[in-house]
Amino acid sequence: MNNKILKTFALGTLLTFSFSNAQQKPKVVLDNFFNNEKRENKETKELESWHYTWNDTTNGGFSLLGEIFQKQGAEISNLTTAPTKKDLKNANIYIIVDADIDKEAYGGKANLIDPTSIKNLAEWVKKGGVLVLMSNDKGNSEFEHFNKLAGEFGIHFNDDSYNRVQKREFEQGKVMVPTGNEIFSEQKLYMKEVATISVKNPAKELLSAEGKNIGAIAKFGKGTVFALGDPWCYNEYIDGKKLPADFTNYQGTEEWVKWLLKQTSRK
Numbered sequence: 001m002n003n004k005i006l007k008t009f010a011l012g013t014l015l016t017f018s019f020s021n022a023q024q025k026p027k028v029v030l031d032n033f034f035n036n037e038k039r040e041n042k043e044t045k046e047l048e049s050w051h052y053t054w055n056d057t058t059n060g061g062f063s064l065l066g067e068i069f070q071k072q073g074a075e076i077s078n079l080t081t082a083p084t085k086k087d088l089k090n091a092n093i094y095i096i097v098d099a100d101i102d103k104e105a106y107g108g109k110a111n112l113i114d115p116t117s118i119k120n121l122a123e124w125v126k127k128g129g130v131l132v133l134m135s136n137d138k139g140n141s142e143f144e145h146f147n148k149l150a151g152e153f154g155i156h157f158n159d160d161s162y163n164r165v166q167k168r169e170f171e172q173g174k175v176m177v178p179t180g181n182e183i184f185s186e187q188k189l190y191m192k193e194v195a196t197i198s199v200k201n202p203a204k205e206l207l208s209a210e211g212k213n214i215g216a217i218a219k220f221g222k223g224t225v226f227a228l229g230d231p232w233c234y235n236e237y238i239d240g241k242k243l244p245a246d247f248t249n250y251q252g253t254e255e256w257v258k259w260l261l262k263q264t265s266r267k
Helices: 063-071 085-089 115-126 144-153 249-264
Strands: 005-008 015-018 028-033 037-040 047-049 075-079 094-099 130-134 154-159 176-177 187-190 197-199 203-205 215-220 223-228
Touching: 015 037, 063 075, 063 249, 075 130, 085 115, 094 249, 115 130, 115 144, 115 223, 130 144, 144 154, 144 176, 144 215, 154 223, 187 249, 197 203, 197 215, 223 249
Parallel strands: 028 075, 028 094, 094 130, 130 223
Antiparallel strands: 005 015, 037 047, 154 197, 176 187, 203 215, 215 223
């Protein structure tokens, strides 16, 4: 039997990956160092990581995203230190979301993306790694050091904010995906208060909101970089409880996850 089984269905091009043993599972590592928000657990009174983390089941968590990766055959983990060459050697996908500003970071001092981390990540991507960079908007994310990393791949997050939504006026946060997008099928996504993105070679534009580019893809060596100006796939916007039914963030997240995993096999 083949170690890797690929099933393709005509409708929705559903890809399902299965692996014969744990060693072959794609490893998805989520940064918990540059994004290092903590809070007190109400029951244990101990500090715990939250906000865009696998273990966070509240609105701002990534627990549902983690489940989607696992359903597609991936193994998920956190990295609580700056990425070393050894750390990255054991990762297929590395995700940095909403790099902290001081007011958000544990202890009031953000862990900024440093030159060594940038070098390690650029070399890792060049060898075939898949890097995901998702910022937040102006005033809610660190841009200067995050952009030093993104700039290695022709990507620049702008310190601005678009698709601003007033109360429950969800239409103000729509992102319409046209036919022919490299990752997503034609659909209506929700992305609220998004930073725009400027690109130069080797990056290319991916999505737009209010006529501004908000996403990018870059091929770098054997690897791939995905960038978006919003952490759009957290629990609140993919659990189906809040958004009107015509927004398809869960479907879009599934398509995105499958695309990311497909890039890991292109070394």
